[in-house]
Amino acid sequence: MERRGKVRIERRDLAMRVRREQLTLLYRQLPTSITGTLIGSFVLVVAVWPPVSGNVLFAWLVIVLANQVRRGLLYRRFARDGIQDHTIDRWELYWVLGSGFSGLIWGVTPFLFLTTSDPGEQLVLTVLVFGVATAAISFISTHAATSYAFTIPALFPLIVHNAFLNSKQSYLLMVIETTVMLAILSFGRNYSRSFTNSLMNRFENEALAEQLKHRNVELRRAHEVTKTVSRAKSQFFAAASHDLRQPLHALGLFASALNEKTHEPGVSRLVASVKASVNALENLFNELLDISKIDAGGVKVNLEDFQASRMLDRLRSEFEPEASAKGLRLSVRPCPAYLHSDPVLLERVLRNLVSNALRYTERGGVLLGCRRRHGRMVFEIWDTGIGIPDDQQHRVFEEFFQIGNPERSSKRGLGLGLSIVKRLSDLLGYRIVLTSRPGRGTTFRFSVPLGTPPEAELLPRSPEQTHGDIAGSLIVVIDDEAAIVEGMTWLLSDWGTEVIGSASGDDIAEKVYAAGRMPDIIIADYWLADGRIGAHVVEALRRELDPEIPAILITGTTSSEVVQDANRYRCSLLLKPADPTLLRALIASKLREGSLAAEPAGASQG
Numbered sequence: 001m002e003r004r005g006k007v008r009i010e011r012r013d014l015a016m017r018v019r020r021e022q023l024t025l026l027y028r029q030l031p032t033s034i035t036g037t038l039i040g041s042f043v044l045v046v047a048v049w050p051p052v053s054g055n056v057l058f059a060w061l062v063i064v065l066a067n068q069v070r071r072g073l074l075y076r077r078f079a080r081d082g083i084q085d086h087t088i089d090r091w092e093l094y095w096v097l098g099s100g101f102s103g104l105i106w107g108v109t110p111f112l113f114l115t116t117s118d119p120g121e122q123l124v125l126t127v128l129v130f131g132v133a134t135a136a137i138s139f140i141s142t143h144a145a146t147s148y149a150f151t152i153p154a155l156f157p158l159i160v161h162n163a164f165l166n167s168k169q170s171y172l173l174m175v176i177e178t179t180v181m182l183a184i185l186s187f188g189r190n191y192s193r194s195f196t197n198s199l200m201n202r203f204e205n206e207a208l209a210e211q212l213k214h215r216n217v218e219l220r221r222a223h224e225v226t227k228t229v230s231r232a233k234s235q236f237f238a239a240a241s242h243d244l245r246q247p248l249h250a251l252g253l254f255a256s257a258l259n260e261k262t263h264e265p266g267v268s269r270l271v272a273s274v275k276a277s278v279n280a281l282e283n284l285f286n287e288l289l290d291i292s293k294i295d296a297g298g299v300k301v302n303l304e305d306f307q308a309s310r311m312l313d314r315l316r317s318e319f320e321p322e323a324s325a326k327g328l329r330l331s332v333r334p335c336p337a338y339l340h341s342d343p344v345l346l347e348r349v350l351r352n353l354v355s356n357a358l359r360y361t362e363r364g365g366v367l368l369g370c371r372r373r374h375g376r377m378v379f380e381i382w383d384t385g386i387g388i389p390d391d392q393q394h395r396v397f398e399e400f401f402q403i404g405n406p407e408r409s410s411k412r413g414l415g416l417g418l419s420i421v422k423r424l425s426d427l428l429g430y431r432i433v434l435t436s437r438p439g440r441g442t443t444f445r446f447s448v449p450l451g452t453p454p455e456a457e458l459l460p461r462s463p464e465q466t467h468g469d470i471a472g473s474l475i476v477v478i479d480d481e482a483a484i485v486e487g488m489t490w491l492l493s494d495w496g497t498e499v500i501g502s503a504s505g506d507d508i509a510e511k512v513y514a515a516g517r518m519p520d521i522i523i524a525d526y527w528l529a530d531g532r533i534g535a536h537v538v539e540a541l542r543r544e545l546d547p548e549i550p551a552i553l554i555t556g557t558t559s560s561e562v563v564q565d566a567n568r569y570r571c572s573l574l575l576k577p578a579d580p581t582l583l584r585a586l587i588a589s590k591l592r593e594g595s596l597a598a599e600p601a602g603a604s605q606g
Contacts, residue, residue, distance in 0.1 A: 103153035147188025305451030329365030338451035361385035387438035397422035471496030480529035550590035
C-alpha cells in the first residue's frame with residue numbers, strides 16, 4: 001500500500017514537472033511571439049488599407065499593441081520570478097486566458113475589415129488570419145489548452161462570417177477554412193500529447209538514471225535516454241515540416257486554381273497578393289524551423305569533397321534575375337578548386353549572404369569570390385550597400401535584427417538570414433569575419449578546407465529544359481488531406497489533364513482500370529496517414545500497373561531519409577507548398593522522360 005502511494009506521488013511530481021516545463025517553454029518564447037504578432041498585425045493593416053476606415057484600423061491596432069505590452073510585462077515578471085509549483089496554476093491561467101484574448105483580437109477582423117462581399121477581399125483576409133494561426137501554432141502546440149484557446153476564437157468567427165454571406169464563393173471559403181482549422185486543431189492536440197509523453201519519458205529516465213548512478217548499468221541507461229530524445233526530436237521536426245506546411249500548401253493550390261479560372265485584372269491582382277502572402281509565410285516558417293532544428297541538434301554535417309564551380313554556377317543562376325531587376329551587377333568569380341565541406345550547408349551559408357547583400361544594396365553591385373590562402377579557400381561576399389555601423393556589427397547575427405528597416409518592411413526580409421548563417425558556420429567550424437563602412441558597403445569572409453579532386457571525373461550533361469504541354473495526361477494524385485486532393489484536382493484539370501484522386505492509393509488500381517488507360521504520372525505526398533510512406537505506395541502501384549510510371553513526391557522536408565527514398569524508388573522531389581509553375585514544369589519534364597524512354601531504338605532515325 002505504501003509502495004502504491006509512493007508511485008502515485010512520484011507520478012504526480014513528474015506531471016507537475018511536465019506542466020512547469022511546458023509553461024516555461026511557452027513563456028520563454030514570448031519575445032519572438034510578440035515580434036511575429038506585431039509584424040503580422042502591421043501586414044494586415046497594410047493589406048486592408050484604405051477600404052477600411054482609418055479609425056477602425058487605428059483602434060484595432062491600439063488593442064493589439066496594448067495586448068503585446070501586457071504580454072511583455074508578463075514576460076518581464078516571468079523572467080524575474082520564474083514558475084514555482086505553488087504558482088503554476090496562476091501562470092497557466094494567465095497564459096490560457098491571454099491566448100484566448102489574443103485569438104479573439106484576430107477573430108473580430110472579418111466583422112471589422114470586410115467592407116464588401118468581394119471574394120478577393122475575403123480570400124486575402126483568410127490567408128492573413130490563417131497564416132497568423134499557422135505561425136502561432138508552431139509556438140503553442142506543446143500545450144493543448146493554449147492551442148484550443150487561441151485557434152478557435154481566432155478562426156471560428158471567420159467561418160461564421162462566411163456562412164452568413166450566402167454566396168457560392170463564401171461557402172467554398174467556409175469549407176476550406178473549416179478544413180484548415182480542424183487540421184490546425186488536430187496538429188495542436190497531437191503535438192501536445194507527443195510533447196507531454198516525451199517530457200514524461202525524459203523525466204522518468206532522468207529519475208531512473210539518478211537512482212542507478214552508482215551501478216554499472218548507468219552508462220547504458222543514459223545512452224538509451226539520449227537515443228530516445230534524439231529520435232523524438234527527429235520525429236517532431238519531420239512531422240512539423242509536413243503538418244505545418246499542409247495548410248499553406250492547400251491555400252497555394254486553391255489560389256492558383258482561382259487564378260486559372262478568372263481573367264479579371266482586379267481578381268488577378270488579389271490572387272497575386274494572396275500568393276505573395278503565402279510565400280512570405282512560407283519563408284518565415286522555413287527560417288523559424290531551420291533555427292529550431294539547428295538549435296536542437298537536428299542538423300548533421302556530412303563532409304565530402306566536391307567542386308566549388310557547380311555550386312557557384314547555381315548561385316549565379318539563382319540571383320542574377322533579382323540583381324538585374326534592381327539594376328545591380330552580380331559578379332560570381334569562377335572557382336575550379338575542390339572543397340572539403342558539407343555542400344548543402346555551405347551553399348545555404350553563401351545563399352543567405354548573397355541574398356542579404358542584394359537586399360541591402362540599391363546601387364553598384366555584389367561580388368562573390370574566392371581565393372586560396374594558407375592551404376584553404378577563402379570566400380568573400382562584397383557589396384556596395386548601406387553598410388553597418390561599428391556599434392551594431394555584433395548584433396547583425398541576432399534574430400529579427402535589421403539595419404535601416406525601422407518600418408519592418410517584408411521586402412527586406414525578417415532578420416533571420418544572418419542568424420542562420422551564424423548557426424551553420426558554427427556547426428561547420430567556420431569563423432565569419434565582418435568588415436563594413438557605413439554608406440560604402442560590407443564584406444563577409446570565411447575560409448573552407450580544400451578537398452581532393454577525384455582521379456577521373458565524368459561531368460554529367462545538364463538535363464534539357466522541357467516546356468511540353470501536359471494536356472490530355474492522366475495524373476494520379478495521392479494525399480491524405482482532402483483539401484490538397486481537391487485543390488490539386490482543380491489546378492490540374494484547368495491545365496487540361498484528367499485526374500484520379502485518392503487519400504491512400506488503395507483504390508487507385510480499380511479507378512485506373514475503370515478509366516481504361518494507364519496513368520501518365522503519379523503525384524503523392526511523402527507522409528500519408530497511418531505512418532505510410534508515399535514512395536512505398538508509388539512502388540506498389542507500379543508493380544500492379546506499370547513499372548515505368550514516372551512519379552513525383554511532394555514533401556515538407558528534404559532530410560536524408562526522404563532523399564534516399566526518392567532515389568531508391570526513382571521519384572522526383574518537390575518541396576511544399578508547391579509552386580504551380582515548378583509543378584507544371586516538373587510534370588512536363590517527367591512526361592517527356594517517359595516518352596523518350598518508351599521510344600524504340602532507332603525510332604528517331606527516320
